[in-house]
Amino acid sequence: xxxxxxxxxxxTLKQKLSRYAVYLVLVIAFVQSIQSVEVIPEFLLDAPExxxxxxxxxxxxxxxxxxxxxxxxxxxxLNIATLGTLITLIFAIPLALMNASNIVNSVWCHWISRxxxxxxxxxxxxxxxxxxxxxxxxxxxxxxxxxxxRSIGFVGKLLGEAIEEVNMxxxxxxxxxxxxxxxxxxxxxxxxxxxxxFSIVLFRWDINVRESAVLGLVGAGGIGVVLDDSMNLFxxxxxxxxxxxxxxxxxxxxxxxxxxxxxLI
Amino acid sequence: MAxxxxxxxxxxxxxxxxxxxxxWLLVICYVVYSFNAMGLSWERFNDGLGHASNLLGxxxxxxxxxxxxxxxxxxxxxxxxxxxxxxxxxxxxxxGLFAARNMMPSWISTPVRTLIALCRTFHxxxxxxLFVKSVGFGAxxxxxxxxxxxxxxxxxxxxxxxxxxxxxxxxxIRATGAGFTSIILFSVMPxxxxxxxxxSTYQLDSNLRNSTMVGIVGAxxxxxxxxxAFQRFDYDFVAAILIIIIALIMFGEFLSNIVRRIFx
Numbered sequence: 050x051x052x053x054x055x056x057x058x059x060x061t062l063k064q065k066l067s068r069y070a071v072y073l074v075l076v077i078a079f080v081q082s083i084q085s086v087e088v089i090p091e092f093l094l095d096a097p098e099x100x101x102x103x104x105x106x107x108x109x110x111x112x113x114x115x116x117x118x119x120x121x122x123x124x125x126x127l128n129i130a131t132l133g134t135l136i137t138l139i140f141a142i143p144l145a146l147m148n149a150s151n152i153v154n155s156v157w158c159h160w161i162s163r164x165x166x167x168x169x170x171x172x173x174x175x176x177x178x179x180x181x182x183x184x185x186x187x188x189x190x191x192x193x194x195x196x197x198x199r200s201i202g203f204v205g206k207l208l209g210e211a212i213e214e215v216n217m218x219x220x221x222x223x224x225x226x227x228x229x230x231x232x233x234x235x236x237x238x239x240x241x242x243x244x245x246x247f248s249i250v251l252f253r254w255d256i257n258v259r260e261s262a263v264l265g266l267v268g269a270g271g272i273g274v275v276l277d278d279s280m281n282l283f284x285x286x287x288x289x290x291x292x293x294x295x296x297x298x299x300x301x302x303x304x305x306x307x308x309x310x311x312x313l314i
Numbered sequence: 315m316a317x318x319x320x321x322x323x324x325x326x327x328x329x330x331x332x333x334x335x336x337x338w339l340l341v342i343c344y345v346v347y348s349f350n351a352m353g354l355s356w357e358r359f360n361d362g363l364g365h366a367s368n369l370l371g372x373x374x375x376x377x378x379x380x381x382x383x384x385x386x387x388x389x390x391x392x393x394x395x396x397x398x399x400x401x402x403x404x405x406x407x408x409x410g411l412f413a414a415r416n417m418m419p420s421w422i423s424t425p426v427r428t429l430i431a432l433c434r435t436f437h438x439x440x441x442x443x444l445f446v447k448s449v450g451f452g453a454x455x456x457x458x459x460x461x462x463x464x465x466x467x468x469x470x471x472x473x474x475x476x477x478x479x480x481x482x483x484x485x486x487i488r489a490t491g492a493g494f495t496s497i498i499l500f501s502v503m504p505x506x507x508x509x510x511x512x513x514s515t516y517q518l519d520s521n522l523r524n525s526t527m528v529g530i531v532g533a534x535x536x537x538x539x540x541x542x543a544f545q546r547f548d549y550d551f552v553a554a555i556l557i558i559i560i561a562l563i564m565f566g567e568f569l570s571n572i573v574r575r576i577f578x
Contacts, residue, residue: 067576079400082393086457092450099448128348135345171563172556173527175439175537179544184369185362189352263439266531267541270352280443292440299435 107289114290118275123294126271129189129264130257133196134250140197141204148209151217152238162205170202174260178269192269196257204253211245212238247313251306258302262295369549376557377550383539388558391535394456395525399518401457402464407510409465410472411498417476427473433466438524442533453534460521460528467520471513472506479505511577515570522566526559 060068146152147162177198181191220237228236265273272291279287349355378384412418413426441462445455479502487501529537536555543551 064576071573071576075400078396082396086390086393086397086453088454088457089450089452092452093454096449103444103447125352128352132345132348132352135341167564168560171523171560173523175527175530176540176556176559179530179541180369183544183547183549184366185358190354190358190362193352193354259437263437266439276440292436295440296435 103285106283106285109286110289110293111284111286112290114279114287115294119272119290119294122265122272122275122291123298125189126261126265126273127258127298129192129196129269129271130254130261133193133261134200134254134257136193136197137200137204137253138250140201141208144201144205145208145212146234148205149212151213151215162209166202166205166209168202169198169200170206172199174199174264175267178264178267182268187268187270189270192261192264192271195264195269196261199260200253200257203256204249207249208242208246211242211249215241244313248310251309255302255306259299262298372549373553375550376553377548378554380551384536384555384558387529387536387539387555388562390453391522391525391529391537391562394453394460394528394535395518395521398457398460398525399464399514399521402461402517402521403468403514405461406465406469406472409469410476411502413469413473414476416479416481417498417502430466430469430473433462434470438463438528439531442528442531446532451532451534456525456528456533456535459533460524463524464517464521468510468513468517472510475506475509475513476502508577512574515573519563519566519570523563526562 144162144165147158148166150159153159174195178191178195181194181198185191185194215238219241220233223233223237261271261273263273265271265275266277268274272295276288276291276295279285279291409426409430413423413430415423418426438459442455442459445458449455449458483501483505484497487497492500526536526540529535529539530541532538536559540552540555540559543549543555
């Protein structure tokens with residue numbers, strides 16, 4: 050018994066080695082990237098001056114620009130975010146049901162739904178917007194569809210996980226009464242996932258408000274179009290106005306979502 | 315017979331909830347209103363579907379012939395993601411600590427929390443535009459953008475993780491007469507480290523996604539290649555780039571799963 054001499058160690062040798070391997074790979078990747086990335090040092094040194102120049106051009110914010118253009122564009126942005134979130138549900142709910150193993154018990158269905166959910170999440174919303182702009186032409190419809198397709202992965206994945214966590218007791222009780230498939234879904238699953246459903250949708254809406262503000266940069270409608278126009282004309286005071294409007298809307302959306310979630314849950 | 319049908323007036327468990335019905339009605343009204351307000355119509359949609367089949371047809375054999383252009387964009391994206399993640403994680407380690415209200419007095423934590431919140435408000439693309447203006451086109455603007463985005467995300471979650479730790483171990487270490495650095499290293503870090511690794515790998519993933527996108531506004535990486543391919547209507551090249559991006563992101567998720575398993 051040499052318990053006293055035994056030296057306590059938090060990790061086994063294998064754990065230690067694999068951790069050091071991760072650190073080593075990170076350091077190598079970092080050094081390699083720093084050496085090969087094309088950064089022009091003069092630009093970095095020049096940055097504070099350029100930054101100061103930009104803010105000085107932004108300064109008297111052009112508030113007169115708000116009623117002409119920014120207001121309508123802002124309303125359009127909010128509409129894109131909201132309508133996009135609603136359209137997402139049409140696709141996300143069936144995919145979430147297919148992805149939940151306690152509803153559909155087939156490996157093939159899981160793989161199909163997972164393929165759609167992952168590809169929706171991997172493609173960025175700006176790239177979705179580029180695709181839809183080239184299909185439907187520049188305008189709101191491309192923005193709405195880009196937001197909708199981008200959100201499917203997020204909403205579908207989280208909703209599927211929420212459905213899998215449902216307490217099966219009430220479902221079995223409903224099945225024992227001989228309830229139909231539809232009424233088991235509506236009266237057994239739906240009341241249990243309701244709080245999760247609303248918090249997921251609200252959370253996604255909050256993200257979508259931020260994302261729809263930039264879709265206009267590729268021509269998909271909303272405040273981004275106004276921002277892009279004034280930037281191309283170097284009217285930095287108008288850019289500042291648009292940025293301020295986006296800032297206020299994002300903060301307001303967050304406050305609204307936090308308050309509704311407090312009420313609901 | 316009274317015992318069998320005792321409760322004549324029992325409550326219907328599935329009765330209509332008028333509040334919820336009103337909300338659904340409001341949603342329907344909103345959809346109708348917004349379709350009108352934005353001038354969306356079925357003809358426009360139908361018209362687009364014809365273009366869609368045309369577009370998909372032109373995408374179909376993905377064109378990998380400009381392989382070197384694709385690879386240089388991909389490598390630049392990877393470099394942006396690696397550098398910005400590591401710098402962002404390093405900065406957030408300190409900012410997260412300073413923002414935790416149980417570790418720091420409020421005159422330090424409040425300004426730091428405001429700074430973190432500011433980093434989170436704007437979409438990365440907007441931050442990228444501002445950095446492209448101040449440091450010029452290229453990878454540097456992309457790196458700075460993603461550093462800001464990472465700080466906004468990791469520092470906030472890290473501060474929240476530190477606020478949830480148990481203070482007993484902090485007291486125990488303090489009782490041995492340890493200095494501030496040792497308290498942080500031996501009582502706070504062991505409690506939050508695995509969660510911190512979780513946030514960091516998630517952010518590495520999301521930086522990988524975003525590094526393929528900031529190029530659209532000129533901040534370097536594969537996004538610039540993608541945007542110019544769209545503008546030149548080279549849809550077969552677009553398809554090749556999209557396949558590469560999806561493969562890159564799946565590879566990133568695979569790697570971060572391995573890292574998470576090692577640090578569990």
